[in-house]
Amino acid sequence: MPRVAVYNIQGQQVGEIDLDDYVFGGEVNEAVLHQAVVMQLASRRRGTASTRTWAEVSGGGRKPWRQKGTGRARAGSIRSPLWRGGAVIFGPQPRDYGFKLPKKVRRLALRSALASKVREGNIIVLDDLKLERPRTKDMVAVLKALNAGDKALVVTAAREANVELSVRNLPGVDCLIPAGLNVYDLLAHEKLIVTKEAVSRIEEFLAPVEKQPIAGEA
Structure with missing residues (x-):
């Protein structure tokens, strides 16, 4: 089971977290990753x-x-x-030009992309990510404190308007929620910055079918 450090937005380590081995610790299937990227790019063709x-x-x-x-x-x-x-x-x-891959293949590709980030040490888990105001300078300071470079994908558990607006002017940085996570964006960005709550959402979404909650149950 992969274990990674948890940081705050000042870049200080505040703990550790165990990632789900099924979601973040599997083998990287390059063939499936290629199929998923081709599918996404084909869907974008006009x-x-x-x-x-x-x-x-x-x-x-x-x-x-x-x-x-x-x-x-x-x-x-x-x-x-x-x-x-x-x-x-x-x-x-x-x-x-668009086409679809089977659901199991798409999920496998997503798990492979996440596993590649863990294997390469390019995942950064935050305890939380909230900004008081939408300001690009503040987001740049966070990225610098985390040594995230200039190509990073930020994933928050829910939409954070201040974060999205602060990221918008940074050409190599994008912001998503777990429901919008995709293989192309994971591979196109060097670093994956994800909050602890977003990690839980991702693990719940990509868990084996028998472990997923039934609709209507709490």
């Missing part, structure tokens, strides 16, 4: 490329010249794909 087929181009209703006797190649329309300004055959059309 898919708006469009070309006009013969049914969509205008003009070309009249045969440009007679079939024989001109010495030129046979032509039935000035909108042929062989002509400038003509139609496009098998060109791109608007489409959705």
